[in-house]
Amino acid sequence: MENQKSGYVPLYRSVLKQAWSKDVYLRTLWENLLLSAARKPFTASFKGKQWHLSVGQLVATAADLGLQLCDRKGNPASRDQVERMLQVFVREGMISIDGEKQKGRVITITNYSEYAQKIDDLPAHEAAHEAAHGEASNGAALKVVAAHGGAHEAAQHEQEGNNNNIKTSSSENSDESSDKPGNKLPVLRPEAAIQSGTKWGNSEDLRCAEWLFSVVQSISSTAKKPNYAAWANDIRLMRQRDHRTHKEIAVLFRWACEDAFWKGNVLCPATLREKWTQLDIKRNKRPAANGQARQEIDYNNTDWISGVLDEKFF
Template structure:
């Protein structure tokens, strides 16, 4: 009696072909070997983040929805959050990269003039890859691609009989020429562009105010502040939370803008701004009336005068205890025979 069992092992060549085709279906962008000459590329996290930005950036202009808001993306742009980017950068144990680490890496790319970063409070971060056309140039226009493409397509295909030319053409177009945003962006009709962010306006603003890069600003630059202005605004908000822990996050571009105006227009230093608000936040009256940079700026002179007169802010007086006329504890300390 034959008890032999036939085991079917998967064809490794078919497995590799399947993986390759799945990779092709998601699209790709050119990655030049010259990147290995960059010192920063030796940092595996910087390198992986840069690759992800290139792969997730929009290939064509389109409008996307992210966190319930409409974004009109141009080629080379993507809208994400630092947390989302960190989830795609994990160590061997699967632990994602923290938000602050991601923001430091983005700041490095900004410093290297590789990207522009625009953070819109509670809506997302718009990242623009500078000179994206050089990375997203259509490979079909290059002689090297034509040669490789023709030679590859002259080979017999195992799937040719079942898929045919029509299927191949559709697959080719998808793999080579479509790569629109990250997996959280969804296309919507152009009639829904209620919250558009024209890239040309932002770039003009940043060219006039390069110190806004790394800070925070609205798309047209109406409200903006440097990284230090934003840091000072967050210091003020931290003191506000001590006074009222339930207060909601402020409009950060507005707060940073007020700090910037105090610096540029009023001639205050960031140290003076923090010092005066620290005093006001401990004052029994002002701590509940000065809860924003705007209010601090309006009351600056009054606060400065009071601070000079009272270096230590008076605290709220404790409530007086009700007098007990029948309590004779005070008499215990008197010498015997006094009463």
């Protein structure tokens, strides 16, 4: 009965076949994300802000997630450790992340509908949530339990619910339907060249996504084929919400993949979007040569790009 009140998600044995699952922290983090994701669209209160979450989404910070990953002595995982673990899931196409690290980010689980279970008709479900939250809500609350001392009490995680498809913040998807079975089907976008659930992109977004992956393949020929719907969606959001052009996206991604530090760290549009400002700042630094700064490249002049990028993309 207690399980029925709290809800559940199936955990597939195929997870054990994944290389990353051998890391107990990675596997636990993945399970925590699944169990904390929103089962229905709802508004969560987190760090004094209202977050409109879609199915399969949760709002968190790396520090909060680290508090749920403790060693035997009760020491939580650090923020940096969690960030590196989250990037593993991003590269695997399992999640996408959007938002500010300190203020909270929306994590969207790809294909969450495969994990979600309809529990509205389970005994005492609604009554249990009304008793727990004072009103009907959408699943188990993601709250930090102070099981390891007062340090954990500092994190005020007020989020309620479980979560859906890998994508960006609710502000980006609040007008899109979920693809969870039993709910209304997602809106089919007539301009979409590719769409999976609420993630979609037009033909140029998809074309750009394919080109970006060709750059990744030039670094690693064994790179796993990405979820192109998710990649195209990230590119579309950069274009529509961040006002980047496809050319700007391609140029900065190519630069990151050739930079000594960023090479291997920026391997998908989601990471490119998150790190855009840092990447752009470093790219535009003018290193001194013989005590004098080099002439700055005029990125408004497209002559310099000739021969650098694949002409068939542009």
